[in-house]
Amino acid sequence: xxxxxxxxxxxxxxxxxxxxxxxxxxxxxxxxxxxxxxxxxxxxxxxxxxxxxxxxxxxxxxxxxxxxxxxxxxxxxxxxxxxxxxxxxxxxxxxxxxxxxxxxxxxxxxxxxxxxxxxxxxxxxxxxxxxxxxxxxxxxxxxxxxxxxxxxxxxxxxxxxxxxxxxxxxxxxxxxxxxxxxxx
Amino acid sequence: xxxxxxxxxxxxxxxxxxxxxxxxxxxxxxxxxxxxxxxxxxxxxxxxxxxxxxxxxxxxxxxxxxxxxxxxxxxxxxxxxxxxxxxxxxxxxxxxxxxxxxxxxxxxxxxxxxxxxxxxxxxxxxxxxxxxxxxxxxxxxxxxxxxxxxxxxxxxxxxxxxxxxxxxxxxxxxxxxxxxxxxx
DNA sequence: GTCTATATATAGATAGAC
DNA sequence: GTCTATCTATATATAGAC
Numbered sequence: 001x002x003x004x005x006x007x008x009x010x011x012x013x014x015x016x017x018x019x020x021x022x023x024x025x026x027x028x029x030x031x032x033x034x035x036x037x038x039x040x041x042x043x044x045x046x047x048x049x050x051x052x053x054x055x056x057x058x059x060x061x062x063x064x065x066x067x068x069x070x071x072x073x074x075x076x077x078x079x080x081x082x083x084x085x086x087x088x089x090x091x092x093x094x095x096x097x098x099x100x101x102x103x104x105x106x107x108x109x110x111x112x113x114x115x116x117x118x119x120x121x122x123x124x125x126x127x128x129x130x131x132x133x134x135x136x137x138x139x140x141x142x143x144x145x146x147x148x149x150x151x152x153x154x155x156x157x158x159x160x161x162x163x164x165x166x167x168x169x170x171x172x173x174x175x176x177x178x179x180x181x182x183x184x
Numbered sequence: 185x186x187x188x189x190x191x192x193x194x195x196x197x198x199x200x201x202x203x204x205x206x207x208x209x210x211x212x213x214x215x216x217x218x219x220x221x222x223x224x225x226x227x228x229x230x231x232x233x234x235x236x237x238x239x240x241x242x243x244x245x246x247x248x249x250x251x252x253x254x255x256x257x258x259x260x261x262x263x264x265x266x267x268x269x270x271x272x273x274x275x276x277x278x279x280x281x282x283x284x285x286x287x288x289x290x291x292x293x294x295x296x297x298x299x300x301x302x303x304x305x306x307x308x309x310x311x312x313x314x315x316x317x318x319x320x321x322x323x324x325x326x327x328x329x330x331x332x333x334x335x336x337x338x339x340x341x342x343x344x345x346x347x348x349x350x351x352x353x354x355x356x357x358x359x360x361x362x363x364x365x366x367x368x
Numbered sequence: 369g370t371c372t373a374t375a376t377a378t379a380g381a382t383a384g385a386c
Numbered sequence: 387g388t389c390t391a392t393c394t395a396t397a398t399a400t401a402g403a404c
Contacts, residue, residue, distance in 0.1 A: 021205040025398070044399085101285045114348055150357070161333070
């Protein structure tokens with residue numbers, strides 16, 4: 001892995017563990033094993049790093065979309081849940097949840113990139129829900145985009161909320177959502 | 185309003201607009217019209233202020249619970265939604281959503297108070313959902329606490345997510361949730 | 369590409385006068 | 387109860403040597 005990628009992935013972990021305004025270049029330097037000013041060689045401003053972290057997430061999601069394009073809707077749903085399994089396992093929150101709460105403190109470049117990432121995510125879920133209903137894998141009465149919003153908001157917030165309720169509420173949400181999609 | 189209350193309410197607005205780690209005592213001083221060190225007279229540490237803000241929310245919620253104790257479940261649901269209407273109207277997020285994303289940076293006193301507030305909120309929603317189903321006002325198949333988690337996570341995250349999708353997604357969530365509770 | 373040194377701003381917090 | 391002055395730590399960022 002290149003130093004640049006190591007910085008991006010470390011920033012990503014810190015943003016989702018502590019929040020955008022609670023991580024610093026020193027935190028990253030300590031993990032990557034370089035000095036604070038060296039990070040500016042790759043990312044002149046914190047904003048540049050923030051944008052790069054979101055771009056990394058967009059790339060990862062597009063890889064998943066591509067790899068699962070031929071799979072059935074239930075498999076796509078399971079892959080969607082797997083994203084949050086990983087988040088919950090490491091006691092993080094998702095990038096959209098972390099950055100939307102700090103939204104009013106972000107530079108417009110980060111805001112715009114975040115908007116685009118959210119759009120890609122929402123479109124993907126909307127599409128596989130519609131496909132799943134079309135093929136009788138899923139059953140739901142709402143518009144596919146509305147159902148996608150319901151499910152995505154469940155997942156965004158349960159990784160946050162289960163930090164203070166109970167960890168097992170995470171699996172409870174997942175199982176309830178899946179069961180209801182498969183029933184009827 | 186006392187200076188102390190003014191500080192608490194200003195801190196509350198700032199936490200939900202920008203996040204816990206993005207507001208400072210100077211921000212509050214500028215709004216309240218006093219100097220930064222004067223705030224320490226009321227709240228020695230930022231942690232003390234954080235705790236007070238959550239306590240304020242607990243009090244507000246308990247007032248609502250009391251005032252609506254005699255009302256029907258649908259009215260309680262509408263009052264629950266009204267909390268989020270106010271949040272969305274002012275482009276804020278809810279306290280639980282804001283503080284759970286910053287959870288790992290909070291002192292344990294704030295964490296514990298936040299856990300208690302979340303419990304009060306979850307219990308209230310669980311109770312009026314159960315009551316509503318009992319009286320045939322609501323229809324749902326999940327356990328009441330599970331349904332409460334589904335609805336609360338929808339609301340926590342839609343005020344966050346609709347900052348980057350579309351504002352009208354907020355009303356869309358609300359109406360969809362209510363319609364499904366009333367149907368069947 | 370990484371370093372040391374530094375600039376500049378701001379954070380949370382305290383001391384002590386009024 | 388509020389102020390000025392100050393402390394200490396840390397933030398983002400830059401300059402310039404190696």
